[in-house]
Amino acid sequence: MSPTxxxxxRTLSIATIAAIPIALALVFxxxxxxxxxGFLQKIFYLHVPLAIVTLCGFVLxxxxxxxxxxxxxxxxxxxxxxxxxxxxxxxxxTLITGSIWARGSxxxxxxxxxxxxxxFLIIMLLYATYQPLRFAIEDPERxxxxxxxxxxxxxxxxxxxxxxxxxxxxxLHPRVLGSSSNLPPKMAFTFLVSLAAMALLFATLCSxxxxxxxTRMLLKARSRILGFQ
Amino acid sequence: MAEIExxxxxxxxxxxxxxxxxxxxxxxxxSLHAGQTLVVFGPxxxxxxxxxxxxxxxxxxxxGGVRVLGSSLPDEAWAVRGRVGLLGHEPLLYxxxxxxxxxxxxxxxxGVGEERVEELLAAVALSNRADEPLKTLSxxxxxxxxxxxxxxxxxxxxxxxxxxxxxxxxxxxxxEPLIGAGGEGERRTRVISSHDPSGGLREAxxxxxxxxxxxxxLRGAGDVDxxxxxxxxx
Amino acid sequence: MSAxxxxxxxxxxxSPPEASPPAAxxxxxxxxxxxxxxxxMWATVAALLRKELLVELRTLESVPGMSxxxxxxxxxxxxxxxxxxxxxxxxxxxxxxxxxxxxxLGVNRLFVADxxxxxxxxxxxxxxxxxxxxxxxxxxxxxxxxxxELIAVPAFGxxxxxxxxxxxxxxxxxxLVLADMGIAAIGTxxxxxxxxxxxxxxxxxxxxxxxLVPVVIGAARASSPLLVLAHPAGVGGVPIRWLATxxxxxxxxxxIAYAVFDFLLED
Numbered sequence: 194m195s196p197t198x199x200x201x202x203r204t205l206s207i208a209t210i211a212a213i214p215i216a217l218a219l220v221f222x223x224x225x226x227x228x229x230x231g232f233l234q235k236i237f238y239l240h241v242p243l244a245i246v247t248l249c250g251f252v253l254x255x256x257x258x259x260x261x262x263x264x265x266x267x268x269x270x271x272x273x274x275x276x277x278x279x280x281x282x283x284x285x286x287t288l289i290t291g292s293i294w295a296r297g298s299x300x301x302x303x304x305x306x307x308x309x310x311x312x313f314l315i316i317m318l319l320y321a322t323y324q325p326l327r328f329a330i331e332d333p334e335r336x337x338x339x340x341x342x343x344x345x346x347x348x349x350x351x352x353x354x355x356x357x358x359x360x361x362x363x364x365l366h367p368r369v370l371g372s373s374s375n376l377p378p379k380m381a382f383t384f385l386v387s388l389a390a391m392a393l394l395f396a397t398l399c400s401x402x403x404x405x406x407x408t409r410m411l412l413k414a415r416s417r418i419l420g421f422q
Numbered sequence: 423m424a425e426i427e428x429x430x431x432x433x434x435x436x437x438x439x440x441x442x443x444x445x446x447x448x449x450x451x452x453s454l455h456a457g458q459t460l461v462v463f464g465p466x467x468x469x470x471x472x473x474x475x476x477x478x479x480x481x482x483x484x485x486g487g488v489r490v491l492g493s494s495l496p497d498e499a500w501a502v503r504g505r506v507g508l509l510g511h512e513p514l515l516y517x518x519x520x521x522x523x524x525x526x527x528x529x530x531x532x533g534v535g536e537e538r539v540e541e542l543l544a545a546v547a548l549s550n551r552a553d554e555p556l557k558t559l560s561x562x563x564x565x566x567x568x569x570x571x572x573x574x575x576x577x578x579x580x581x582x583x584x585x586x587x588x589x590x591x592x593x594x595x596x597x598e599p600l601i602g603a604g605g606e607g608e609r610r611t612r613v614i615s616s617h618d619p620s621g622g623l624r625e626a627x628x629x630x631x632x633x634x635x636x637x638x639x640l641r642g643a644g645d646v647d648x649x650x651x652x653x654x655x656x
Numbered sequence: 657m658s659a660x661x662x663x664x665x666x667x668x669x670x671s672p673p674e675a676s677p678p679a680a681x682x683x684x685x686x687x688x689x690x691x692x693x694x695x696x697m698w699a700t701v702a703a704l705l706r707k708e709l710l711v712e713l714r715t716l717e718s719v720p721g722m723s724x725x726x727x728x729x730x731x732x733x734x735x736x737x738x739x740x741x742x743x744x745x746x747x748x749x750x751x752x753x754x755x756x757x758x759x760x761l762g763v764n765r766l767f768v769a770d771x772x773x774x775x776x777x778x779x780x781x782x783x784x785x786x787x788x789x790x791x792x793x794x795x796x797x798x799x800x801x802x803x804x805e806l807i808a809v810p811a812f813g814x815x816x817x818x819x820x821x822x823x824x825x826x827x828x829x830x831x832l833v834l835a836d837m838g839i840a841a842i843g844t845x846x847x848x849x850x851x852x853x854x855x856x857x858x859x860x861x862x863x864x865x866x867x868l869v870p871v872v873i874g875a876a877r878a879s880s881p882l883l884v885l886a887h888p889a890g891v892g893g894v895p896i897r898w899l900a901t902x903x904x905x906x907x908x909x910x911x912i913a914y915a916v917f918d919f920l921l922e923d
Contacts, residue, residue, distance in 0.1 A: 262919055319866035322859065329853035333442045335923070339849055342916045343863070346845065349912050350867055357870035357901055361877060417443070480780055481923045504694055504783030512774035514781075516707070518714040523707075530703035531782035533693035555714070571778075576688040 202404060205397040212390035216383075224383040233297035238383060240290035242391035244309060247287050248351055250280030250395060251320065255348020258341035270337040273344050275402045277323055279395060284317050308362040312355045319347055429492050430455045431579055431611045432477065436486035439472055446472045447635045449486070454628060457609035461622045461643070463651050464632035470615040471511070473632070474581045477613060478508040491578055504532055507577035509585050509601070513568035515556055521567045522552040525574060532575040542570040547596055561588045569597045580612040586621075619651040694783040697791075704779070704792030709799065711769055718765045719803050722758040726808035729754045730815045741818035748880040751812055752835075752872055755805065759839050760861045762800045766793055766847040768856075780921060790917040794844040801836045817883060824882040831882070834902040835875040841906065842867050845913045848920045867909075874902040 220238045254277035261269035291310045296302050305311055326343055330336040376384060432454035439447045447469045454460050462470045475481045477490055479499040488494065493501040508514075515524045525539040543549045546566040556564055565588040572580070585601055586594055603625065604610040616622030623629070629646045631639030631654045638654060639646070695703065712718060733750050734740070742750060770776050779789055809828070813821040821828070842864055850860040878898035 262916070315866050315869050319863070322862045322866075325855070326849070326853065326859060326863070329855050329859060331854075335852070338919055339852070342845075342849060342919055345916055346867070346909070346912055349908060353870055353905060353908060357873045357905070360897060360901060361873045478781060480777060500783070503781060504692070506781070508777075508781055510774075510777070512777070514774040514778040516711055516769065516773055516775065518711050518769075519707070523710060527703060527707045528778065528782075530695060530706075531700065531779065531784055533695050533783075534688065535691065538688060575692055578689075 202397075202400050205393065205400055209390070209393040209397045212386070212393050216387045216390035219383040219386050224380050225377070233294070236290055236294045236297070238387040240287060240294055241384070242388040243283055243287040243290060244313065245388060246391045246395045247280045247283040247313075248316075249392075250276050250283065251316065251351050252348050254280065255344045258344035258348070261337065261341045262345075267337060270341060271406060272403065273341060274327075275399050275406070277320060277344060279399050279402065281317070281320055281323070283395060284313065284320070287313055288317060306362065308355075308358045311362070312358040315354055315358070316347075316351055319350065323347075429489065431458075431491055432460070432613070433489040434486065435488075437473075437476070437483050437488055438485035439476060439481065440484055445635045447476070447632075450630075450632075450635075450637050451486075452628070452630060452637075452640060454611065454613070456611050457604075458627040459603055459610075459612045459614060459625050460628045460630060461626035462613065462615045462630045462632060463617075463619065463622060463639075463654055464615075465655050467634075468632040468654075469635040470632055471583055472635075474508065474510070474583050474613060474615060477579070478506055478581050479503055480508075504575060505577055506579045506581060507572040507575065508581045508583075509568060509572040510583045511587075513556075513564050513571070515564065515567060515571060517557040518555055520553045520555055521548055521559070521570075524556065524567065525570055528571050528574055534575050538574060542574060542600075545596075545600060546570050562590055562593050565589055566593060566597060569600055573600045578611065580610055582612060582614045584615055584617060586618075619648045623648065623651070697785050697788055700782075700784040700788035701792045701795070704788060705795055708792060708796040712796070712800070715769075717769075718762045719800050722761050722800065722804045723807040725761055726754050726758040726804060727811045727815075729757070730808075730812055734816060739816075742816050743818040744884045745876075745880045747812075747817055747883040748876040750816065751809075751879065751883075752876045754812075755801075755808060755835075756839070756865070756868060756872060757861075758804055758808065759797075759801060759843060760864060762797060762804070763843040763847045763864060764850075764857050764860050766797060766844065767851040771851045776921065786918050786921050787914055789921065790844060790848075790913060793847070794840040794913075797843050798836055798840045801839060805832055805836075819883060819885045828879060828882050830899065831875055831878045831902070834899060834906060835871050837906045838871040838902060838909065839868060841910045841913045842871075845909075845917065845920075848917065852920075870901065870905050874898045874905065878902070 216238075220235055224235065224238070226232060226234070254273045257269050257273035257276060261267070261273060288310070291307070291313065292302050295304045295307065295310070299306075303310075323340070323343060327336055327340050330339055430453040432452070434453070435451045437447055437450040438445065450469075450473065452460070462473060464470050472481065476483055476488065476495070479490075479495060479502050482496040488496075490502050491505055493499075495502065516527075519527070521543065522539065525542065526536060528534075529536060529539050540549070543552050546569060548563060548566060548570075551559065551563070556567065559567070569585070572582075580601060582601060585597075589597065601612070602610070603612070612625075614622065614625060616625075623643060623646065626643040629639065629641055629643050629651070630637060631651060633654055639650060730750070733754075737746075767776075770779075780786070809821070809832075846860055846864040846867070850856045850863065853859055875898075878895070881895070
């Protein structure tokens with residue numbers, strides 16, 4: 194993704210730092226207050242972008258894993274690891290905001306009737322095994338390979354799981370991901386900006402982590418050559 | 423007719439393989455021709471087993487050129503499989519199955535006929551115990567079955583990792599026709615890893631001494647003496 | 657540094673006649689080399705499957721344990737729920753959770769013998785298509801599941817199920833088959849992943865259970881109408897959407913397993 198010289202990093206960071214206040218401003222001052230739910234509904238602008246970015250992150254992790262297996266270039270594995278790792282964090286955020294929203298709307302901290310939330314839980318439970326899996330394999334080359342296999346299977350699982358849970362949910366709550374198409378223009382616009390800001394944040398954080406890891410590896414390699422170890 | 427036309431059976435150039443940050447093998451180069459025996463010496467962890475496993479196509483080389491029986495690894499590994507035989511530390515046999523069942527399984531995997539299984543059972547003198555689960559046989563007997571397994575498909579290159587470790591002298595004699603150097607005009611191409619300087623030297627045409635994954639010694643057997651090999655272990 | 661020594665010159669002297677058996681065996685045996693034919697995919701799968709089933713028959717490591725576990729679990733459920741009979745959604749739930757967890761026992765054992773006794777190496781040395789191992793192991797797991805269900809489903813009918821099984825059996829069979837295929841595909845893949853890690857017994861189920869949630873959904877929803885008392889005779893029984901979900905899952909993950917399995921075996 195970004196080179197260690199940090200050039201791309203700066204652009205991304207600036208874009209993110211700009212986008213977030215804009216999105217926040219829109220959410221609080223521009224988007225109308227929703228009739229039924231009131232002010233709490235605004236968490237929708239946080240929860241849904243978090244969800245979308247998380248899922249895309251997982252799927253991206255799977256795609257990068259495919260590249261790793263095809264090219265055997267360990268950099269793809271590093272990218273895949275960072276993407277999944279970051280998505281895990283964003284995913285926790287999704288579950289928390291989802292829970293808050295559920296508590297506000299339906300009075301319970303957890304509801305089975307929201308298929309997105311349920312699918313999320315399952316996916317998070319699956320990806321929670323990613324790091325234990327990696328750490329349980331000592332050989333670094335094999336670790337990368339096995340992690341990639343996992344990332345591919347899990348990445349394919351994401352859409353499959355959504356489909357299955359959707360089907361099984363006996364009553365679809367009206368306020369669901371797909372409803373973004375029914376949003377009035379002001380809300381839709383705010384949503385899109387929030388989504389863009391979230392995506393930028395994800396990309397920036399991933400770039401930082403990638404750069405940090407690469408720098409550390411370079412440092413280790415150089416110090417080994419120079420005999421510091 | 424004098425041999426040597428055509429490619430060497432083994433051609434290694436700068437072969438390297440790492441394990442994490444450690445170099446398991448580094449810059450190993452040699453050639454081995456048909457009918458010759460290469461004996462590899464070195465302390466534990468020097469890379470002997472890694473080398474054998476790479477030649478068997480079980481491990482990929484991480485750098486350098488490896489050509490076995492005319493095909494380059496790892497890309498053409500499929501062309502090499504089935505033409506090499508590996509006798510490793512593990513017998514690669516299922517303890518719950520009998521010798522016959524194990525050998526039949528391997529025969530099927532290699533497309534070798536069932537009569538060959540009987541031939542080899544006789545050759546290692548285990549025909550009468552071929553129907554007992556391997557877990558009831560002694561270690562020496564299991565090693566004999568392992569030898570049978572490794573030579574079942576009559577490989578063109580034999581890779582032997584301390585082959586005589588569990589064999590008493592009688593058993594050694596028994597398996598000699600199968601994994602020995604062979605007679606005039608029938609010499610086998612072998613790579614043997616050994617801890618026994620004099621015994622190993624006797625078998626060798628070419629000697630490789632490994633230390634920490636590097637080739638500390640590489641010479642024709644005639645030019646090496648015991649002392650140099652023992653040096654490797656210090 | 658590369659040494660080159662001339663190969664020993666081969667004399668034209670006639671090689672000794674192949675009188676003694678050892679010489680005949682150890683000899684070049686042109687017949688063996690020429691006649692060895694790498695087996696095709698199905699021959700390889702057959703050889704592997706045969707070995708699998710033979711080892712299982714000898715050790716009886718997986719199937720009896722799985723079956724016993726299932727029956728015991730039904731008993732536990734009786735006490736845990738404090739009910740004599742169940743039907744409908746409840747019945748489907750209990751049945752599928754039990755089958756799933758019993759399957760995990762089999763999944764945990766699937767590659768252990770190979771890992772511990774060098775079976776992977778033996779297979780990797782052979783001139784065969786490596787996907788054959790996936791197929792053979794999945795078929796073996798399928799066989800174990802079939803035996804498990806042959807014991808567990810009647811036991812369920814006997815111990816906990818309110819309505820009689822008889823009429824709905826054919827439909828139930830379809831659900832079982834479809835679900836088993838999904839469990840076999842994912843189970844084999846996860847087993848191969850987990851067996852080479854340190855915490856293999858733990859990681860296996862942790863990986864497999866979330867991945868198998870769609871199977872549970874499809875199977876439980878599909879079986880539920882089959883396990884009701886007031887069962888309308890001769891009805892199609894199962895809503896197609898669940899069978900379709902299961903079939904789609906089997907297809908997608910079967911293909912993915914096939915595509916990635918090689919990468920788990922090589923080194």
